[in-house]
Amino acid sequence: QVLLQESGPGLVRPSGTLSVICDVSGGSLRSSHWWTWVRQSPQKGLEWIGEIYHTGTTNYHPSLKSRVHMSLDLSNNQCSLSLDSVTAADTAVYFCARGLRVGMGSADLDLWGQGTRVTVSS
């Protein structure tokens, strides 16, 4: 049984960098899935941040592309998200999810972590 578990800092200062890690257990990051980050806030609802494949290929949301970076640690079965120059608008619950490619560059998100809440505040 594949499980995803996010961990994050809880609180990040404005203009700082938000970093969240997703531990994947019971499965391999080398599977045919796209490891995806989604965030949820009352203001914006569910928002796709981006995805990464085990080859290192990434796709980011155009509105976040200049600030986001995703990576994989295949030896430790972890995926990570970093978001630079954060503001209060980046306050959200951050989820990692497993994506099955369908359509034209989109995905079914068939497995999710429980999420980690990150607040941007001084």
Add this chain to the structure above:
Amino acid sequence: DIQMTQSPSSLSASIGGRVTISCRPSAPIRHYLNWYQQLPGKAPKLLISGTSTLQEGVPSRFSGSESGSEFTLTINSLQPEDFATYYCQQAYNSPLTFGGGTKVE
């Protein structure tokens, strides 16, 4: 980006009743429409993919359909565990986008 318009934003329902939730994309998405259920404090859970394919373990009282570019999630014989927020998501192109959610209470 394809905008997903969900309606209603909330609805009141009774145990044993029937619930219908609508989702309309701003552009054609063929059959690439998914439905998720989110219980309070939990992550979304994929219920239905590809408009009408139930995920493993999802009760048959849930169904999805499409008519005239409008997608519908129907829950028959509503159970206590079905009180949740439901989201549609287009899986046609990137960036994938979600509807605003429908809270069933």
